Amino acid sequence: xxxxxxxxxxxxxxxxxxxxxxxxxxxxxxxxxxxxxxxxxxxxxxxxxxxxxxxxxxxxxxxxxxxxxxxxxxxxxxxxxxxxxxxxxxxxxxxxxxxxxxxxxxxxxxxxxxxxxxxxxxxxxxxxxxxxxxxxxxxxxxxxxxxxxxxxxxxxxxxxxxxxxxxxxxxxxxxxxxxxxxxxxxxxxxxxxxxxxxxxxxxxxxxxxxxxxxxxxxxxxxxxxxxxxxxxxxxxxxxxxxxxxxxxxxxxxxxxxxxxxxxxxxxxxxxxxxxxxxxxxxxxxxxxxxxxxxxxxxxxxxxxxxxxxxxxxxxxxxxxxxxxxxxxxxxxxxxxxxxxxxxxxxxxxxxxxxxxxxxxxxxxxx
Numbered sequence: 033x034x035x036x037x038x039x040x041x042x043x044x045x046x047x048x049x050x051x052x053x054x055x056x057x058x059x060x061x062x063x064x065x066x067x068x069x070x071x072x073x074x075x076x077x078x079x080x081x082x083x084x085x086x087x088x089x090x091x092x093x094x095x096x097x098x099x100x101x102x103x104x105x106x107x108x109x110x111x112x113x114x115x116x117x118x119x120x121x122x123x124x125x126x127x128x129x130x131x132x133x134x135x136x137x138x139x140x141x142x143x144x145x146x147x148x149x150x151x152x153x154x155x156x157x158x159x160x161x162x163x164x165x166x167x168x169x170x171x172x173x174x175x176x177x178x179x180x181x182x183x184x185x186x187x188x189x190x191x192x193x194x195x196x197x198x199x200x201x202x203x204x205x206x207x208x209x210x211x212x213x214x215x216x217x218x219x220x221x222x223x224x225x226x227x228x229x230x231x232x233x234x235x236x237x238x239x240x241x242x243x244x245x246x247x248x249x250x251x252x253x254x255x256x257x258x259x260x261x262x263x264x265x266x267x268x269x270x271x272x273x274x275x276x277x278x279x280x281x282x283x284x285x286x287x288x289x290x291x292x293x294x295x296x297x298x299x300x301x302x303x304x305x306x307x308x309x310x311x312x313x314x315x316x317x318x319x320x321x322x323x324x325x326x327x328x329x330x331x332x333x334x335x336x337x338x339x340x341x342x343x344x345x346x347x348x349x350x351x352x353x354x355x356x357x358x359x360x361x362x363x364x365x366x367x368x369x370x371x372x373x374x375x376x377x378x379x380x381x382x383x384x385x386x387x388x389x390x391x392x393x394x395x396x397x398x
Contacts, residue, residue, distance in 0.1 A: 062365070068386040070337060071381045071385040072383065073333065074374060076330050076371050077336060079325055079327055083323075084321060086273070086316070087318070088244035088250070089245075091243070094239070095237040096207075096238065099227075100124040100227075101226065102224050102228060103121045103122060103183075104228045105222075109219055110216065116210050121208045121209075122209060134189050137189075138183070151176075218241075248307075250307075251283060254293070263288055266284060268286060269323050270282060271305070272323075274319075274322075282308055283309075284308055287304035330376060335374045338374060339350075350381075350387050351390075352387060365377060
């Protein structure tokens with residue numbers, strides 16, 4: 033008797049489970065057939081993404097015009113300097129050969145100058161007696177003046193090699209490198225004792241520091257080739273910086289490169305964006321950022337989710353409820369601007385209309 037009761041209870045539970053499963057299945061199908069969204073008003077922004085960094089508009093690399101080693105560093109990165117402030121002192125460190133050559137050249141030029149001075153004195157006495165022509169006397173005078181200039185140059189070169197400081201006329205030439213512009217020191221590339229190669233017409237020279245005015249900043253980045261055809265200079269931009277969550281910086285698209293570049297097998301175009309409003313945030317050179325370039329913006333328009341639209345033969349279709357229960361009627365609509373999630377309805381629907389979701393597709397096994 034007890035065993036029969038257990039079997040009866042099991043049959044009742046199984047039957048209830050089957051009934052609940054059938055009920056849920058029928059309800060899901062009915063809900064799916066009636067699932068709909070409402071046409072409402074909204075806004076759509078079409079934008080292109082640029083990926084890049086924040087950089088100063090004018091960044092200057094400081095170099096030395098004399099060779100030697102770094103002797104003193106007056107300023108450190110992060111310091112604001114005015115134009116003309118001392119940055120680095122370079123101690124001249126000529127090789128023994130350079131120093132010997134400079135001394136020898138000075139001795140030779142002094143000997144030449146002394147000889148020409150004696151010749152010039154004799155020629156002057158002879159000219160007073162009309163024994164030397166004016167042409168010969170003037171030629172000798174020119175040679176003497178040239179020799180005096182060479183002697184002065186050799187003397188200045190030796191002084192510069194030995195002391196690193198010399199004044200020529202009203203111009204002071206020294207081994208202290210000064211700030212070429214006013215701004216912040218962004219980077220220091222040398223330490224005390226490092227050798228310094230001078231900047232000349234034949235060599236780039238050793239970079240010592242970089243200075244930039246942080247008043248005018250740029251976003252420099254790249255845009256995918258798919259979007260570049262839609263861009264125009266002057267478009268508004270919203271910049272988001274990963275290191276400053278919640279802060280949005282505005283700017284304006286200022287430059288679009290005419291030549292593409294390759295990045296990881298992708299064709300991109302470099303762009304520059306002038307930052308017009310930093311939103312009160314402290315921007316630093318080198319910040320990674322994403323920029324949304326606003327191509328088009330529409331407010332207070334009829335919108336629906338793009339997922340419920342069927343595109344076929346160049347036309348757009350949606351489904352609306354029919355008069356009968358579960359009936360689906362397909363109608364054509366004209367669409368406008370899209371951001372790939374929401375799409376504008378130009379015609380075919382009115383505010384408050386119900387549009388059906390696409391029916392769920394299930395996989396069946398044979």
